[in-house]
Amino acid sequence: MPPTSADHTAFAPQALARVRADSPLVQCLTNSVVTGFTANVLLALGASPAMVDIPQEAGPFARIASGVLINLGTPHAEQRSAMVEAARAATSAGTPWVLDPVAVGALPVRTALARELLELRPTVIRGNASEIIALAGAGDGGRGVDSSHGVEAAEESACELARTTDCVVAVSGPVDFVTDGVRSARIANGDALLTRVTGGGCALGAVMAAFAAVDDDRFAAVVAAVAAYTVAAELAAKEASGPGGFAVAFLDALAALGAADLAERAALS
Secondary structure (H helix, E strand, O other): OOOOHHHHHHHHHHHHHHHHHHOOEEEEEOOOOOHHHHHHHHHHHOOEEEOOOOOOOHHHHHHHOOEEEEEOOOOOHHHHHHHHHHHHHHHHHOOOEEEEOOOEOOEHHHHHHHHHHHOOOOOEEEEEHHHHHHHOOOOOOOEOOEOOOOHHHHHHHHHHHHHHHOOEEEEEOOOEEEEOOOOEEEEOOOOHHHHHOOOOOHHHHHHHHHHHOOOOOHHHHHHHHHHHHHHHHHHHHHHOOOHHHHHHHHHHHHHHOOHHHHHHHOOEO
8 A cells, every 4th residue: 555645644653763763874976166055054963964076085985985976067087986986886785766857868977877877776766857767768868957847847857757767756846756767755844945055955965865874765764854854945945045045944943843844834745
């Protein structure tokens, strides 16, 4: 029997509590624009960030990390090698890892890299609608890092990508869509201010890695991660007058997020 929205709502606080109790070590091979924000997001949630992204270190560290994020935002040559090394090691060690194929389809270097990484079997793929469509081979990508498609347009591609790669696929947008190819969920939380802060989307991939590290049901873990992240964004937006204040309030909201907030506000279906 597929999980209901009530099941997800009940699970999300449990998953958040496990992240705080276990403090999973999340290795982030991410873009240079968002490194600090991503680390602070993980710390606010109770996870432990490690920005280990150079060859000869990335692979060994992926074997001992709790989870790994690979984000293709600024893939310089050395980091590209480290990403492949980390993905290969994570898959071999059974470490859950998240692929965020930033601007895939629109730009050639990262598109080729994303295809190579896809062969190494990510646990989770997170992207905007255009990125997911392009990675599934059904389109050419968006406008750089921005999506040219709505989330609904990517749902079929997300399901097919999840089935063919045996992973969880999360499509970010006004209403997030998560699927493992069989089960699916939509999360209608968040705030537009999240799109006006550098790293607002990228850091979510790291949060997914943290949640996937503490539960073997990776689909439920990703749904919980998105719910926690987007509910915190709503709470932060109530306190902020603009993007700068929102960024600070968002970290505070993540740190203060409780079971009651998720139970009251999570819009899951």
